[in-house]
Amino acid sequence: MSKDKFDYFIKGERNKYEVIIGLEVHAQVSSNSKLFSGSATKFGAEPNSQVSLIDSAFPGMLPVINKECINQAIRTGLGLNAKINNNSVFDRKNYFYADLPQGYQISQYKNPIVGEGKVLLDMPYGSKEIGIERLHLEQDAGKSIHDMDPSSTYVDLNRSGIALMEIVSKPDLRSPEEVNAYIKKLRTIMRYLGTCDGNMQEGSLRADVNVSVRQVGDKKFGTRCEIKNVNSIKFMQMAIEYEANRQVELLDEGKKIEQETRLFDIKKNETRSMRSKEDAHDYRYFPDPDLLPLKIEQKLIDDLKKSLPELPDNKKERFMNDYGLNSYEANVLVSEKEISNYYEEVAKLTDKKLAATWMMGDLFAMLNDKGLNISNSPISAKNLAELVQSIKSGEISGRIAKEVFELMVESRDNPKKIIESKGMKQQSDPKELEKIINQILTKNKDKVDQYKSGKEKLFGFFVGQVMKQSGGKANPQLTNEILKKLLKG
Amino acid sequence: MSEIIKKNLSEIIDLIKKKEIKSEELVNLYIDKVNKSKKLNSFITTCFEHTIKKSKDFDKKPNLNSLLPGIPLAVKDLFCTNGFKTTAGSKMLENFIPQYESTVTENLWKEGAILLGKLNCDEYAMGSSNETSYFGNVINPIAKDTVPGGSSGGSASALAADLTPATIGTDTGGSIRQPASFTGTVGLKPTYGLCSRWGIVAFASSLDQAGPMTKSVKDCSIMLEAMAGFDKKDSTSIEKKKENYSKNLKTDIKGLKIGIPKEYRVENMPKEIDELWNKGKSILKDLGADIIDISLPHTKYALPTYYIVAPAEASSNLARYDGVKYGYRSSKVNDLIEMYENTRSEGFGDEVKRRILIGTYVLSSGYYDAYYLKAQKVRQLIKKDFDENFGKVDAILTPSTPSSAFKIGEKTNDPISMYLNDIFTVPVNLAGLPAISVPAGLDKKGYPLGLQLIGKTLDEQNILNVAFAFEKNCNFKNEIKNWWL
Numbered sequence: 003m004s005k006d007k008f009d010y011f012i013k014g015e016r017n018k019y020e021v022i023i024g025l026e027v028h029a030q031v032s033s034n035s036k037l038f039s040g041s042a043t044k045f046g047a048e049p050n051s052q053v054s055l056i057d058s059a060f061p062g063m064l065p066v067i068n069k070e071c072i073n074q075a076i077r078t079g080l081g082l083n084a085k086i087n088n089n090s091v092f093d094r095k096n097y098f099y100a101d102l103p104q105g106y107q108i109s110q111y112k113n114p115i116v117g118e119g120k121v122l123l124d125m126p127y128g129s130k131e132i133g134i135e136r137l138h139l140e141q142d143a144g145k146s147i148h149d150m151d152p153s154s155t156y157v158d159l160n161r162s163g164i165a166l167m168e169i170v171s172k173p174d175l176r177s178p179e180e181v182n183a184y185i186k187k188l189r190t191i192m193r194y195l196g197t198c199d200g201n202m203q204e205g206s207l208r209a210d211v212n213v214s215v216r217q218v219g220d221k222k223f224g225t226r227c228e229i230k231n232v233n234s235i236k237f238m239q240m241a242i243e244y245e246a247n248r249q250v251e252l253l254d255e256g257k258k259i260e261q262e263t264r265l266f267d268i269k270k271n272e273t274r275s276m277r278s279k280e281d282a283h284d285y286r287y288f289p290d291p292d293l294l295p296l297k298i299e300q301k302l303i304d305d306l307k308k309s310l311p312e313l314p315d316n317k318k319e320r321f322m323n324d325y326g327l328n329s330y331e332a333n334v335l336v337s338e339k340e341i342s343n344y345y346e347e348v349a350k351l352t353d354k355k356l357a358a359t360w361m362m363g364d365l366f367a368m369l370n371d372k373g374l375n376i377s378n379s380p381i382s383a384k385n386l387a388e389l390v391q392s393i394k395s396g397e398i399s400g401r402i403a404k405e406v407f408e409l410m411v412e413s414r415d416n417p418k419k420i421i422e423s424k425g426m427k428q429q430s431d432p433k434e435l436e437k438i439i440n441q442i443l444t445k446n447k448d449k450v451d452q453y454k455s456g457k458e459k460l461f462g463f464f465v466g467q468v469m470k471q472s473g474g475k476a477n478p479q480l481t482n483e484i485l486k487k488l489l490k491g
Numbered sequence: 492m493s494e495i496i497k498k499n500l501s502e503i504i505d506l507i508k509k510k511e512i513k514s515e516e517l518v519n520l521y522i523d524k525v526n527k528s529k530k531l532n533s534f535i536t537t538c539f540e541h542t543i544k545k546s547k548d549f550d551k552k553p554n555l556n557s558l559l560p561g562i563p564l565a566v567k568d569l570f571c572t573n574g575f576k577t578t579a580g581s582k583m584l585e586n587f588i589p590q591y592e593s594t595v596t597e598n599l600w601k602e603g604a605i606l607l608g609k610l611n612c613d614e615y616a617m618g619s620s621n622e623t624s625y626f627g628n629v630i631n632p633i634a635k636d637t638v639p640g641g642s643s644g645g646s647a648s649a650l651a652a653d654l655t656p657a658t659i660g661t662d663t664g665g666s667i668r669q670p671a672s673f674t675g676t677v678g679l680k681p682t683y684g685l686c687s688r689w690g691i692v693a694f695a696s697s698l699d700q701a702g703p704m705t706k707s708v709k710d711c712s713i714m715l716e717a718m719a720g721f722d723k724k725d726s727t728s729i730e731k732k733k734e735n736y737s738k739n740l741k742t743d744i745k746g747l748k749i750g751i752p753k754e755y756r757v758e759n760m761p762k763e764i765d766e767l768w769n770k771g772k773s774i775l776k777d778l779g780a781d782i783i784d785i786s787l788p789h790t791k792y793a794l795p796t797y798y799i800v801a802p803a804e805a806s807s808n809l810a811r812y813d814g815v816k817y818g819y820r821s822s823k824v825n826d827l828i829e830m831y832e833n834t835r836s837e838g839f840g841d842e843v844k845r846r847i848l849i850g851t852y853v854l855s856s857g858y859y860d861a862y863y864l865k866a867q868k869v870r871q872l873i874k875k876d877f878d879e880n881f882g883k884v885d886a887i888l889t890p891s892t893p894s895s896a897f898k899i900g901e902k903t904n905d906p907i908s909m910y911l912n913d914i915f916t917v918p919v920n921l922a923g924l925p926a927i928s929v930p931a932g933l934d935k936k937g938y939p940l941g942l943q944l945i946g947k948t949l950d951e952q953n954i955l956n957v958a959f960a961f962e963k964n965c966n967f968k969n970e971i972k973n974w975w976l
Contacts, residue, residue, distance in 0.1 A: 055591060060816075061693070062593060064726065286806075286856075288863060291727075
C-alpha cells in the first residue's frame with residue numbers, strides 16, 4: 003500500500019500490458035417495497051413469502067412505480083456528481099428464465115434516470131477520478147435453487163421485482179487495487195446517502211466486471227470479456243487477475259481475444275466461458291407500454307439535493323481543515339458514516355489528533371479482534387473521549403491508558419471510575435516525585451557518580467527505578483524534568 | 492315474461508326500480524335462455540349458483556340508487572373474475588381461476604351488477620371472427636352460418652341473442668366495434684386510459700381498452716358510467732372526475748361539425764356500405780349538424796402500423812405463459828427449454844403463435860428501427876391527423892366495418908383478408924381516441940351494419956350524444972329470429 007507510483011502492469015513473454023477495467027455494479031435500493039409492487043424486501047424471509055401478484059406476473063397485473071425508489075436513484079446520482087435526467091424511460095428486456103416471471107425484466111435502456119458523473123479515489127499514488135457512464139433502475143429477478151432436489155429446480159421469488167441501481171463506470175480502472183477502492187468508495191457514498199446498505203453477503207451489491215488488456219502505450223482498447231455477477235471485492239480482484247493474465251498469454255502467443263461473457267469459478271480461481279458474442283441474447287428491448295415515461299421535476303431534484311447529507315469527500319476536507327488530520331487519517335475516519343460520527347463525538351470533547359490516533363489504533367484493533375463494528379463497540383464515544391482527555395490532562399500516562407482501555411472493554415465502565423477505583427492516577431505532584439527521586443538517588447550513589455562522570459546512558463536506569471517505585475504511575479515528563487534537575491545539582 | 496329480456500338495459504333497470512320484477516326473477520329468465528342457447532357457443536363459463544345467490548341477496552336488501560341494481564351481466568372472458576375461471580379463450584388458461592377481480596368488473600359489481608358468466612372470445616383477443624378461440628367458434632344470432640366478429644364475439648352474440656342485458660368487451664383494434672356492427676348492437680371503445688386495464692388479460696398494452704356493448708346508446712352511457720374511472724393500479728389510467736354520461740345524454744346536436752374523412756372510402760368497398768355512410772350523413776345533417784369533408788392522410792398506414800405495434804407488445808405480454816407458475820404445462824418436460832417449447836407449442840393456437848412470431852421479429856436487433864421504431868413514428872402521424880382535424884370538427888363519421896358479418900370459415904385461411912376487417916377501427920386505437928359503433932341499417936342479406944363516430948380525447952359524452960340522436964332518427968331494427976331455440 004505504500005507504493006507511491008502506479009505499477010500494476012502484466013509482463014508477458016514479449017510485451018508489457020496495462021489492464022483496463024470497467025464495472026457494472028448492481029446495488030439494491032434501500033426501500034421498504036419493491037420497484038413496481040408493494041411487496042416487502044426484507045432479506046432472509048421464508049421463500050416466496052414476499053411475493054405479490056405483480057411480482058409473480060399473474061395475468062392482467064400492472065406495474066406501478068415506487069416513488070421512493072426514484073428518489074433513492076436521484077440521491078445516488080447526486081452523490082455521484084452526476085446529471086439527473088428529467089426524462090427517462092422504462093424498457094422491457096425480454097428473455098425467458100424460470101425465475102423471471104414476466105418473461106422480461108423492466109429496466110432502462112436508452113434513457114436512464116442518471117447520466118454521466120464521477121467518483122474520486124484516494125490511491126497511494128495520488129487521487130484518481132473514475133468516470134460514471136450512467137445509473138439506471140431495474141428489477142431484480144427471483145432465485146433458482148438447483149440443489150434442493152436431485153431432479154427439479156425450485157424458484158424463490160422474494161427477490162423478484164426488488165429495485166436495483168445499475169451503476170456503470172467508464173473503463174477508467176487500471177488495477178484490482180483501484181477496483182477495491184472504487185467499490186468501497188461507491189459503497190461509502192451510498193451508505194452515507196442511505197440508498198443502498200452495500201451488504202455484499204446478502205447480495206445487495208454485486209458487479210459484472212469488464213476486463214481487457216493492451217500493450218503499454220497503446221491508445222486503442224483491446225477486446226473485452228465480461229465476468230458476470232461477482233459478489234465480493236476479493237473475488238473481483240481474483241477474477242481480474244486471472245482474466246488479465248489469461249488475455250496476456252493469448253496475445254503473447256499471437257492469438258486473438260474473443261469477446262464473450264465469462265463466469266468466475268471461486269473454487270478453481272479461474273474464469274470460464276459462458277457464452278460468446280454470437281450466442282449473446284437478443285433482448286428485444288422496447289419501451290414498457292404499461293408505464294408512462296418517467297418525468298422528474300427539477301424542483302424534486304433541487305429539494306433532494308438540499309436534503310443530502312454531507313458526503314465523504316466534503317467531510318474528509320472538513321476533517322483535514324477543522325481537525326488538523328492528514329489525508330490518510332481523514333480518509334479512514336470518513337470511510338463509514340458511523341465511524342465519522344463516532345470520531346466527531348470524541349473530537350468534540352477532547353484533543354482531535356490524539357482522538358484520531360486512539361480510534362485508528364487501539365479502538366479499531368480491538369473491534370477487528372472481536373469481530374465488532376463501531377455501532378456495537380463496547381467503548382462509547384463519550385468514554386473514549388474521557389480516556390483521551392485523561393491522557394491529555396496528564397492524569398494518566400499513555401502506558402496506563404492502554405491498561406485502562408483493556409479494563410473498559412471488559413467492564414464497559416467509564417475510564418474515570420476505573421482509574422479511581424484501581425488507583426491508576428498518575429503521580430504528577432512535583433514534591434511527591436522529588437521525594438521518590440531523592441530516595442533513589444541516595445540509594446544509588448555509585449550510579450549517580452558514574453552518570454556525572456559521563457555515563458549518561460544511566461538516565462534510563464533512574465527513570466526505570468522511579469517507575470518501579472511509583473508502581474508505574476509517575477508522570478514521565480515530570481519525572482524526566484526533576485531527574486535532570488537533581489542530577490545536575 | 493320472456494318479453495322482458497328483449498328489452499334494453501335501461502328499461503330493465505326501470506322495472507327493477509319500480510319493483511315490477513325482482514333481481515332473482517330476472518336472473519332466472521336469463522339463465523333459462525342461456526341454457527337453451529348453447530348452440531351459439533357464446534359462453535365459456537357460467538356461474539348460475541353464484542348469480543342466483545347474489546340476486547337473492549340483492550332482493551333482500553335492494554339498493555335501488557345504484558346504476559345497475561341487481562342486473563345480471565355476462566362479461567368477456569378476458570376480465571379476471573375472482574374465483575371464476577378466466578380463460579382468455581386459450582388452452583393456456585383453460586383452468587385458470589384468478590384470486591382477484593379486474594377493476595372494471597369490480598366497478599360493475601359495486602354498482603349492483605351480478606356476474607352471470609364468462610363470454611367466449613378470440614384467443615387472447617387476437618382475431619376478428621371469434622374463430623381463434625380454443626373453446627370453439629361463436630355463432631352470430633343473425634344467421635347460423637355467420638361469425639359474430641371478434642374478438643369480443645361471444646359478448647356481441649350473447650347480447651344480440653338476449654342472453655345478457657348488456658356486456659363489456661375489450662377493444663385493441665376494433666374488438667368491440669366490429670362485433671357490435673356485425674350483430675346490430677352498440678359498442679364503444681373509450682379513450683385510452685378511461686377504463687382501468689388492471690386485471691384484464693393483456694394483449695397489446697398501449698392499445699387495449701375495455702368498453703361497453705349494449706342494445707342502445709342510452710344503455711351504453713349507463714354501462715360506461717359504471718365501468719370507467721381512475722385507478723392508481725394502472726399507471727396509464729387517466730386521473731379525472733367521474734362523469735354522468737346517462738344523465739347528460741341529449742339529442743340536440745345542432746351546429747355540431749361532423750367530419751367525413753375521404754380516406755375511409757376504400758377500394759372494393761361494397762356499394763351498400765357507401766350508401767349507409769351517405770344515409771348517416773343525411774340523418775345528421777337533418778338534425779342540424781354541419782357535414783364537413785376532411786382528410787386523414789396517413790390512414791392507409793394504420794393497418795400495417797397496427798400489425799407491428801400490437802404483435803410486438805403481445806410477444807412480450809405473452810412471455811409470462813411459460814408453464815412455470817400457473818396455467819397449462821406440457822406433460823413432455825425433460826428440461827427447462829423443453830418445458831417452454833412444448834408448453835407454448837401446445838398451449839397457444841395458431842393465430843397467437845403467428846402474432847408472437849411477428850412481434851418477436853419486429854423487435855429483434857437489426858429490425859427494430861425498420862419496423863417497431865418506424866411504426867411508432869407513423870403512429871404519431873396518425874394521431875396528428877386526428878388532432879389537426881379536431882380543430883375543425885367535433886366528431887368524425889365513418890363506416891364501422893368494410894363488410895357485414897361473413898361466413899364461418901370464410902377467412903380463416905387468409906389472415907390478411909381477416910386483418911382487413913379492422914381497417915376502419917384500428918386508427919382510433921393507434922390514436923387513443925374514443926369511438927362508438929351504432930347500428931345503422933341492414934344489407935341486402937338482412938345483416939346489420941354499423942357506423943362509427945370518432946371523438947376527441949375524453950369526449951365520450953359528445954359521441955354518445957351524436958349516436959343517441961342518430962339512433963332516434965335511424966329507425967334501425969335488428970331482426971333476430973331465435974332460430975336456435
